[in-house]
Amino acid sequence: MSRPEPRVLQLCHGYDGPFLDCARQYAALFAGTEYKVTTVYLTGAPSAEVEAGSASDEVIFLDYSSREVRGLKLKAIRDIRRILAGRDFKFCIAHRFKPIYISLLACKLPVIGVHHAFGVYGRLSRRLFINCFRQRLLLLAVSNAVRDEMRGHLPGWAPERIETLYNRIDVEAVQAEQVSRETAREALELPQDAWVVGNVGRLHPDKDQATLIRGFARALPQLPAGSLLVIMGSGRLEAELKALAVELGVVASVRFLGQVPQGRRYFKAFDAFVLSSDHEPFGMVLLEAMAAGVPLVCSDCGGGREVVEGVGRLFPWGDAEALACELQSLAKAESQVQPALLRLRETFTDEAVRSRFWGFCRGL
Known part of the structure; x- marks a missing residue:
């Protein structure tokens, strides 16, 4: 037997x-x-x-x-x-x-x-x-x-x-799914020449997109002309966050895309990826952004810090002014994605x- x-x-x-x-x-x-x-x-x-x-x-x-x-x-x-x-x-x-x-x-x-x-x-x-x-x-x-x-x-x-x-993640499988920058921007109806900050997540207090919008609004005058903040996701805070963009005078520069099927396919549309969560246990979207070669900015709490530290930029959670400074600095810096890709393969x-x-x- x-x-x-x-x-x-x-x-x-x-x-x-x-x-x-x-x-x-x-x-x-x-x-x-x-x-x-x-x-x-x-x-x-x-x-x-x-x-x-x-x-x-x-x-x-x-x-x-x-x-x-x-x-x-x-x-x-x-x-x-x-x-x-x-x-x-x-x-x-x-x-x-x-x-x-x-x-x-x-x-x-x-x-x-x-x-x-x-x-x-x-x-x-x-x-x-x-x-x-x-x-x-x-x-x-x-x-x-x-x-x-x-x-x-x-x-x-x-x-x-x-x-x-x-x-x-399976890096090769994720990268095989991700479309080119040009194709991603066409699919998301974004201008090809804009400097784009991306965020993906539920519109929920834990994700703290309010700080993200405030930080982007403060940074915007010093960002390249026509810069955009693009938020993928849906949730109960949608109306509140849209109202905040209106209040801060940046409604024309903030795009709410809602739930985008297979959203990670389009991460190359972003020039920067920001995770602003207050209690992120890990942050899988950070790995997907790393696979796309997108520079990272992350709040310094929860598990996200462990992913980004040493290969991306960190800011104190809830500090819109600090986030604005990181965005302004990133927009002027030469992109360095190889350390993040190496860390992705060695650790995740x-x-x-x-x-x-x-x-x-x-x-x-």
Whole structure:
């Protein structure tokens, strides 16, 4: 009788937004190994595109409603036990708290819990729960900033049980998707000769596009003639941010593009990319901008600082005057993108983190 294939269960809440690529990132770490990866999405309808993008040997869509992943999640626990039955699963990778909770109760396997946000263990109930399983649990954070917050909330844990594994991209695949500067500007209906500052993200207080607009407005008189601020994204602050652009007298120089499908394809349209968030756990858009060869400006808090520091420009969060100074300086400077591209390949790719990941697995 042949030996069963060793398998890894990857459990994801869903595949919306960046989480499809998060599943791909972890499945890709097993390429060329003996392990087969089964990726399970708790929410989200079956999709051939998602299946292909998951880079997994098997993809299962449970298609739960939001109600079914609240409370005790008994149905999900039963279904995961059914998936595990009869196959040689060695460990589980679970993204975000609910999948971690389900995997810990559904099996006795070692679990790697991946956290993509701040504040997960601010709740006492979650701390009490997670402490019951720390002997077979390794927690990974997408940045040192998230890791350090988790360590603060879980002081009884050994530091090596709460570690950082940066997000990453397939550089060649992302660059192959990105269209030329001229094509990108045509698609976004931007003038070819303008100096363009780009921002991509939800129109939400966490992203702090208000400081971005204020900083751009202050910098504008010293920027090249016809300079534009272009914001991709939608959200509840859209009317408020548009009103701010009117109030500051820069409405003609600020373009709100709304939700742009596959927006990273058009990053070469930008002469600078600004991330102004107050609590960015990581900032995948920074990697996509680096892949496009776009100079970076980022607020100095959260995980974004770890991506940009040494290869881009940082400004104190919420400081519109400091942001204006960085934009003015960048507009006059000769573009230096090679250090950022080198850092991207050395730190934020699957190849760069693979040995670190397997070191964590041996410890688990």
